[in-house]
Amino acid sequence: MSERVIHTADLSRLENNINTLNDNIGVVSDQVNHVNAEVHEARATLENLIAEFQEFVRKDQLEKNVQLSETRLVKVRQELETNFGHYGDVRRRVTGILQAVDVSLVKKETIANSSEEQMLSAPRYWLAPCLIALSAWLNDNEELAEKAMREAIRRNDEKTSLFFALVTRRGARYKSSREWLDRYFGLQDPHNLEREIVILIDGFTNGIFGPDARAKTGKKISAWIDELSQKTGFVEEQHEQWKTALESRLPKLDDESYPFLRKYSPTWSGLQSSLEGAKLHKIIGEYFNDIFQKEVSPAKNIAFAVDALLDTLVSKFDEEELPLRSEERLLSLTIQENGDKSRAQQLFDNEKTTEKRVSFTQLLTNFAMHPDMSNASIATQKFSIALSKDWIKTAHDDITAENRAGIPLQVDLSINQWQGKTEDGSNEGELTGSLETYMVNRCDEALSKVKLDLKHWAALAGGVVFTFLGFGTTFLFVLAAFCFIYFYLGKKNLQTRKDSIIAEFDNLLSNSREILRACLAEVVDYRKEYKEEDENAVIVTEFLESISPEQYSFSSFDTARAVVK
Amino acid sequence: MRPPKSYAEWINCFDSLKEGTNDEQTILVMEQGSIEWTRGVAERLTDALYETIKHRLNESADRMQKELDRSNGDEARIVKALLSARKRLALMNRVAQLDAFPENVRESMGSILKDYAKSTEQSMMDSAKTDRTGRLRMLIKNNAITQFDKVEHTYLDTANNDNASSSPQRGTGFRSSKRRVIIT
Numbered sequence: 001m002s003e004r005v006i007h008t009a010d011l012s013r014l015e016n017n018i019n020t021l022n023d024n025i026g027v028v029s030d031q032v033n034h035v036n037a038e039v040h041e042a043r044a045t046l047e048n049l050i051a052e053f054q055e056f057v058r059k060d061q062l063e064k065n066v067q068l069s070e071t072r073l074v075k076v077r078q079e080l081e082t083n084f085g086h087y088g089d090v091r092r093r094v095t096g097i098l099q100a101v102d103v104s105l106v107k108k109e110t111i112a113n114s115s116e117e118q119m120l121s122a123p124r125y126w127l128a129p130c131l132i133a134l135s136a137w138l139n140d141n142e143e144l145a146e147k148a149m150r151e152a153i154r155r156n157d158e159k160t161s162l163f164f165a166l167v168t169r170r171g172a173r174y175k176s177s178r179e180w181l182d183r184y185f186g187l188q189d190p191h192n193l194e195r196e197i198v199i200l201i202d203g204f205t206n207g208i209f210g211p212d213a214r215a216k217t218g219k220k221i222s223a224w225i226d227e228l229s230q231k232t233g234f235v236e237e238q239h240e241q242w243k244t245a246l247e248s249r250l251p252k253l254d255d256e257s258y259p260f261l262r263k264y265s266p267t268w269s270g271l272q273s274s275l276e277g278a279k280l281h282k283i284i285g286e287y288f289n290d291i292f293q294k295e296v297s298p299a300k301n302i303a304f305a306v307d308a309l310l311d312t313l314v315s316k317f318d319e320e321e322l323p324l325r326s327e328e329r330l331l332s333l334t335i336q337e338n339g340d341k342s343r344a345q346q347l348f349d350n351e352k353t354t355e356k357r358v359s360f361t362q363l364l365t366n367f368a369m370h371p372d373m374s375n376a377s378i379a380t381q382k383f384s385i386a387l388s389k390d391w392i393k394t395a396h397d398d399i400t401a402e403n404r405a406g407i408p409l410q411v412d413l414s415i416n417q418w419q420g421k422t423e424d425g426s427n428e429g430e431l432t433g434s435l436e437t438y439m440v441n442r443c444d445e446a447l448s449k450v451k452l453d454l455k456h457w458a459a460l461a462g463g464v465v466f467t468f469l470g471f472g473t474t475f476l477f478v479l480a481a482f483c484f485i486y487f488y489l490g491k492k493n494l495q496t497r498k499d500s501i502i503a504e505f506d507n508l509l510s511n512s513r514e515i516l517r518a519c520l521a522e523v524v525d526y527r528k529e530y531k532e533e534d535e536n537a538v539i540v541t542e543f544l545e546s547i548s549p550e551q552y553s554f555s556s557f558d559t560a561r562a563v564v565k
Numbered sequence: 566m567r568p569p570k571s572y573a574e575w576i577n578c579f580d581s582l583k584e585g586t587n588d589e590q591t592i593l594v595m596e597q598g599s600i601e602w603t604r605g606v607a608e609r610l611t612d613a614l615y616e617t618i619k620h621r622l623n624e625s626a627d628r629m630q631k632e633l634d635r636s637n638g639d640e641a642r643i644v645k646a647l648l649s650a651r652k653r654l655a656l657m658n659r660v661a662q663l664d665a666f667p668e669n670v671r672e673s674m675g676s677i678l679k680d681y682a683k684s685t686e687q688s689m690m691d692s693a694k695t696d697r698t699g700r701l702r703m704l705i706k707n708n709a710i711t712q713f714d715k716v717e718h719t720y721l722d723t724a725n726n727d728n729a730s731s732s733p734q735r736g737t738g739f740r741s742s743k744r745r746v747i748i749t
Contacts, residue, residue, distance in 0.1 A: 520572060521610075522609070524573045525609060528576070
């Protein structure tokens with residue numbers, strides 16, 4: 001009796017428990033799948049967020065750099081104005097006096113008095129005694145003129161010599177001009193030239209000096225180049241110098257171009273630098289072409305031309321201002337490069353336009369590539385490029401050869417852990433096949449891991465055992481039935497998981513196939529664009545071959561012909 | 566040449582069309598081609614198609630200008646220039662209407678061709694205003710290049726238009742030679 005009672009009670013409870021257990025297992029399994037999918041999604045979202053955050057921080061930093069540079073630039077300019085602003089008066093007076101004398105509108109006493117005042121207001125400044133000397137000269141006061149000149153020479157011999165070479169040339173005193181020019185040349189070392197040499201070259205290329213001085217300057221320039229060429233490693237140094245100068249024009253590839261290769265090709269950095277290098281040809285070609293297309297508009301007369309040079313000489317080349325001018329340039333470059341400080345510093349280092357002394361060939365490079373900073377006129381730019389054309393050509397050839405050697409022949413692709421290679425994007429069929437095989441294998445591998453647990457097999461075994469034993473004890477048939485049900489439900493759940501995995505891989509395959517096709521399309525366009533850009537290399541070479549330095553020195557203000565000796 | 570299926574193969578076809586040396590065969594294989602219109606490929610292929618059509622239209626404009634300049638007012642030569650321009654447009658229309666491209670792309674390329682034909686015809690009409698006899702305007706009207714979509718099976722290789730009748734392989738479907746040119 002008691003056995004029967006226990007028998008009935010146990011059965012119903014066991015049945016309920018097993019049903020509940022199965023339901024729970026099903027629910028838990030669904031939840032695990034759901035959580036798994038959510039974890040994948042969360043991970044992808046998190047990775048995107050991290051990337052976006054890093055990009056945000058980078059952009060924020062760049063914006064801050066720009067803002068700080070702008071603020072600092074204003075301060076530096078104010079500092080320049082505060083510390084050296086009073087020099088401005090002296091500078092303006094120089095051309096003011098020369099022009100007043102031209103039209104005879106100002107009394108000589110006024111000129112003398114005003115010059116003396118400037119001497120008092122600008123101590124240590126080389127131009128102040130020059131101004132006294134100039135006014136004394138105009139007043140025929142030889143003693144004072146010489147005294148002032150000696151003081152000016154003491155303060156800055158080079159600038160004073162160049163200043164008087166120009167002033168005497170303005171007054172058509174050819175002999176004095178030649179002597180001052182000789183004195184200036186005597187002070188020069190082609191390895192260590194001051195930046196103001198650009199005034200001399202500008203005077204030469206714009207035809208300001210007389211025939212004799214022009215011929216002499218031309219010979220001196222050739223002699224400097226010869227002297228520099230004798231130095232060991234000169235040619236290599238020139239190539240490097242020009243390579244750096246040309247590479248400073250390297251463009252940055254637009255962030256929007258080739259988005260798939262950017263994301264899915266481990267070779268992208270190589271592809272990017274190669275394409276940027278190939279785009280350089282067109283940029284250099286257009287840059288040189290623009291310079292040579294520009295008309296050199298000569299000044300109305302020699303006085304205007306010399307006044308312009310004097311303005312530049314007295315206002316742009318004072319060493320005292322150099323540290324602030326360097327800072328001003330670096331800040332301007334930081335703003336130009338949208339806050340990228342390292343790039344700005346690199347460009348600044350390459351420019352070498354604010355160094356106190358540089359070699360003649362470095363000056364030529366600066367005139368050609370950084371005319372604003374080196375204060376070179378169009379005529380000087382043309383002359384410098386023509387004079388350096390062989391070095392430019394070799395440097396450009398080197399850049400071209402390096403770029404061609406560096407372009408990746410094979411483009412690696414890595415899409416959702418699948419790896420593939422293509423040369424020109426034409427092997428779409430082969431790569432699609434490989435991708436499909438890879439994804440099928442991965443799917444099979446994932447499916448093979450989806451197996452019944454030990455408990456399911458135990459339930460099956462239990463079911464079989466209970467069935468046999470059930471012939472002796474009927475109750476065990478019920479247990480056997482529950483065991484088979486449990487096994488069946490496990491098997492069913494297994495199939496659901498397998499279906500879910502297959503669907504997931506189908507989705508992955510279709511997505512990967514789409515990415516692969518997009519990558520291959522980009523490779524096709526990339527190769528085409530590279531080829532087109534690379535073909536521009538010949539434009540630069542042909543252009544450089546067509547120019548010569550003799551074409552770019554003028555004699556617009558001379559009536560006499562230069563005699564070739 | 567086999568029908569293009571991948572982006573690279575389509576680009577080869579477009580390059581061949583730009584060269585204009587083997588238009589008929591190129592278009593025939595393109596008509597049998599297909600492409601999966603997926604992101605990353607669709608935009609690039611549309612750009613390439615547009616570039617090709619633009620290139621050919623520019624060429625066509627230059628060619629027509631030269632032919633009209635050389636006509637020296639000869640009506641027969643003017644008509645010939647108009648008809649060749651129309652055939653060239655019809656050829657490009659076949660490219661623009663390829664089944665491989667989706668409807669919206671076909672529509673926009675078709676409208677580019679129509680706009681081009683319309684503006685060209687309008688500018689020719691404006692130029693013809695100086696002709697007081699009105700014959701030039703009538704010629705332009707009777708041989709309207711805007712009717713390019715009415716030209717059936719333009720298998721004429723426009724680059725070799727002058728030698729078309731001597732080329733046996735172009736015989737298939739070449740009906741434009743039967744067309745009556747109205748010169749009044």
